[in-house]
Amino acid sequence: MNIVDKVKNAGIVGAGGAGFPTYVKLQSKPDTYICNAAECEPLLYTDYYVIKNNISDIIKGLKITMETTGAKQGFFAIKKKRKALFPLIEEEIKKQKAENIKLFPLGDYYPAGDEQSLVYDVTGKIVPQKGIPIDVGVVVNNALTLAQITKAVENNEPVYRRFVSVVGEVENPFVALVNIGTPFKALIEYAKPKEGTVLIEGGVMMGNVKTPEDVVTKTTGALVFLKENNPAVREKTASFESVTRFSKAACCQCTECTVLCPRYNLGHKIEPHMIMRTLNYGLDSTSHIAQAAFLCCQCGVCSMFACPFGLSPKRVYAYFRQKLKDYNIPPIEHKADPFNEAKKVPTKRLMARLGILHLDVTPEFIGEFQFNGDYVIPLKQHIGAPSIPVVKEGERVSKGQAISKCEEKSLCVPVHSPTDGIIKKVNNNFVIIGS
Numbered sequence: 391m392n393i394v395d396k397v398k399n400a401g402i403v404g405a406g407g408a409g410f411p412t413y414v415k416l417q418s419k420p421d422t423y424i425c426n427a428a429e430c431e432p433l434l435y436t437d438y439y440v441i442k443n444n445i446s447d448i449i450k451g452l453k454i455t456m457e458t459t460g461a462k463q464g465f466f467a468i469k470k471k472r473k474a475l476f477p478l479i480e481e482e483i484k485k486q487k488a489e490n491i492k493l494f495p496l497g498d499y500y501p502a503g504d505e506q507s508l509v510y511d512v513t514g515k516i517v518p519q520k521g522i523p524i525d526v527g528v529v530v531n532n533a534l535t536l537a538q539i540t541k542a543v544e545n546n547e548p549v550y551r552r553f554v555s556v557v558g559e560v561e562n563p564f565v566a567l568v569n570i571g572t573p574f575k576a577l578i579e580y581a582k583p584k585e586g587t588v589l590i591e592g593g594v595m596m597g598n599v600k601t602p603e604d605v606v607t608k609t610t611g612a613l614v615f616l617k618e619n620n621p622a623v624r625e626k627t628a629s630f631e632s633v634t635r636f637s638k639a640a641c642c643q644c645t646e647c648t649v650l651c652p653r654y655n656l657g658h659k660i661e662p663h664m665i666m667r668t669l670n671y672g673l674d675s676t677s678h679i680a681q682a683a684f685l686c687c688q689c690g691v692c693s694m695f696a697c698p699f700g701l702s703p704k705r706v707y708a709y710f711r712q713k714l715k716d717y718n719i720p721p722i723e724h725k726a727d728p729f730n731e732a733k734k735v736p737t738k739r740l741m742a743r744l745g746i747l748h749l750d751v752t753p754e755f756i757g758e759f760q761f762n763g764d765y766v767i768p769l770k771q772h773i774g775a776p777s778i779p780v781v782k783e784g785e786r787v788s789k790g791q792a793i794s795k796c797e798e799k800s801l802c803v804p805v806h807s808p809t810d811g812i813i814k815k816v817n818n819n820f821v822i823i824g825s
């Protein structure tokens with residue numbers, strides 16, 4: 391079996407949160423491959439422990455992807471604040487004689503891990519608006535994804551578990567290797583969140599509010615608990631009606647949101663203050679101003695850092711994006727703002743603004759998370775078409791066994807059992823496996 395098929399059959403998708411099937415990226419022809427270990431969301435230590443525990447597999451994975459795609463140079467992009475890991479990374483690069491892979495230290499700013507910001511920082515190339523890194527000859531994979539590639543290629547190991555940080559307002563912050571399908575409530579019991587907190591999956595800035603009944607998927611990098619009145623929680627939970635009401639009452643068109651927008655600073659035609667004007671004065675919602683919703687990466691810098699009133703161009707763009715039909719944004723010649731470097735948002739200042747500096751502690755790594763209950767495995771944990779179940783209720787399955795398949799030629803990857811067990815329930819959306 392070739393490497394692309396092995397990666398597809400192992401069910402590997404972007405572990406950083408995007409969930410794009412990795413086998414597709416391996417069919418491209420970049421000149422540069424980047425390992426994204428920026429981990430720019432505040433409070434997270436997922437990549438930190440992935441690197442500490444899997445550095446050999448990460449570098450091997452980067453070599454495999456570079457050989458498969460023909461990329462001539464590789465970069466291991468990681469923040470300078472993680473410099474304690476640099477000797478480990480550099481020694482492994484040396485050990486594996488990977489002369490064409492270089493460590494690339496990033497500043498401690500947000501959103502350093504955004505693919506387009508990362509590509510610009512590392513290569514100086516600007517991904518065209520509405521484009522993807524391969525448009526400028528670059529492919530980016532998360533550090534955990536690269537480790538998963540090695541495990542799939544060398545040991546035929548599929549993705550049935552992943553590293554997860556459980557942090558924030560909890561008594562026991564921790565990072566663990568958690569089986570896919572583990573209910574959040576099992577992790578919550580161990581972490582012991584404080585009273586009056588809200589659960590966010592993903593990260594403070596880009597994550598979404600979830601319930602204890604939700605489950606760990608291939609893209610669950612973190613669970614973060616924040617107080618109910620934290621500005622990040624308010625930003626995520628406010629009704630769209632109140633978002634628009636406050637915007638109309640308070641937006642003074644100061645342009646701070648545009649000045650600090652990372653996509654605007656890469657030269658893309660997105661101006662968050664203009665979308666607020668569109669909202670306030672009912673300008674043509676099919677104009678290029680509203681259509682810039684397709685250029686917004688939902689990083690939240692505008693709403694959670696830039697705006698003096700906590701207004702949310704991010705939410706407004708999300709609204710327009712849902713409402714409008716996609717249209718063809720023409721390519722333009724991009725030029726980054728000459729003050730781009732000075733306008734990057736320092737992570738420490740972002741945390742101070744959100745009142746979460748006191749939560750910035752190094753969580754303990756507790757190894758494999760022990761869970762003996764029923765696993766709920768969603769059949770779609772990736773961008774693309776859902777996978778189709780291939781198991782029946784009452785059937786015995788073993789750890790790592792594929793429990794779904796993909797339609798031929800669809801953008802899809804299968805899912806696998808995280809345990810030896812019995813299928814308790816199957817439908818088109820999920821499979822439940824118990825012992």
Ligand code: SF4
Pocket residue numbers: 647650651652653654660662685686687688689690691692693703704707
């Ligand atoms: S969320 Fe705000 S700051 Fe981020 S890209 Fe969108 S408009 Fe720009």
Ligand code: SF4
Pocket residue numbers: 640641642643644645646647648662663666696697698699700701702703
């Ligand atoms: S920063 Fe806030 S007040 Fe200023 S233009 Fe943007 S949304 Fe309006």
